[in-house]
Amino acid sequence: DTAVSQTPKYLVTQMGNDKSIKCEQNLGHDTMYWYKQDSKKFLKIMFSYNNKELIINETVPNRFSPKSPDKAHLNLHINSLELGDSAVYFCASSQGPAGRTDTQYFGPGTRLTVL
Amino acid sequence: ILNVEQSPQSLHVQEGDSTNFTCSFPSSNFYALHWYRWETAKSPEALFVMTLNGDEKKKGRISATLNTKEGYSYLYIKGSQPEDSATYLCATYNDYKLSFGAGTTVTVRA
Numbered sequence: 001d002t003a004v005s006q007t008p009k010y011l012v013t014q015m016g017n018d019k020s021i022k023c024e025q026n027l028g029h030d031t032m033y034w035y036k037q038d039s040k041k042f043l044k045i046m047f048s049y050n051n052k053e054l055i056i057n058e059t060v061p062n063r064f065s066p067k068s069p070d071k072a073h074l075n076l077h078i079n080s081l082e083l084g085d086s087a088v089y090f091c092a093s094s095q096g097p098a099g100r101t102d103t104q105y106f107g108p109g110t111r112l113t114v115l
Numbered sequence: 116i117l118n119v120e121q122s123p124q125s126l127h128v129q130e131g132d133s134t135n136f137t138c139s140f141p142s143s144n145f146y147a148l149h150w151y152r153w154e155t156a157k158s159p160e161a162l163f164v165m166t167l168n169g170d171e172k173k174k175g176r177i178s179a180t181l182n183t184k185e186g187y188s189y190l191y192i193k194g195s196q197p198e199d200s201a202t203y204l205c206a207t208y209n210d211y212k213l214s215f216g217a218g219t220t221v222t223v224r225a
Contacts, residue, residue: 042216
């Protein structure tokens with residue numbers, strides 16, 4: 001049983017397209033996150049949601065829009081894809097409201113390649 | 116230190132040997148330090164969460180210490196085994212988010 005799952009695992013698309021990455025967690029957690037692993041391998045927070053409410057929006061272009069239909073799902077929609085969006089995107093979840101000791105559980109990542 | 120820094124970037128250790136590496140972070144406004152282990156082709160998995168100066172945590176052959184006054188944490192692997200090969204990430208907590216270092220990649224040679 002996968003705790004945090006993401007689909008698709010790989011996504012190859014053309015510049016200018018719109019795409020979505022889906023994330024689901026079956027842990028009953030209240031908080032979900034999206035991270036981008038940049039070219040230097042750093043995991044950088046993009047967004048986090050607690051009980052479907054946005055709590056972090058970390059200076060991400062407006063082309064990126066997270067959507068949380070319920071607290072078990074946090075999808076990432078990207079409009080007008082650019083070459084620089086190519087990266088690995090990770091979803092994560094935690095039980096508490098993003099508190100300082102809340103352990104985060106990560107999904108397997110989605111490798112996005114924009115051509 | 117302005118950001119989370121980890122050193123070395125990578126290291127090789129012979130099976131059975133012990134090793135350690137460093138996570139440095141800003142010592143002001145410290146709330147918590149997280150260690151994660153990230154095996155190739157898998158997801159990062161939590162190892163430890165540390166909050167108090169002088170904290171020591173242990174999980175099997177892996178342990179960590181924390182010095183919040185000087186802004187560093189050490190992670191130790193005792194008697195390294197091939198299954199310890201992974202990238203070890205540390206992250207500080209602030210404002211509802213974790214800020215990660217780039218990781219130390221450990222390769223254990225049989």
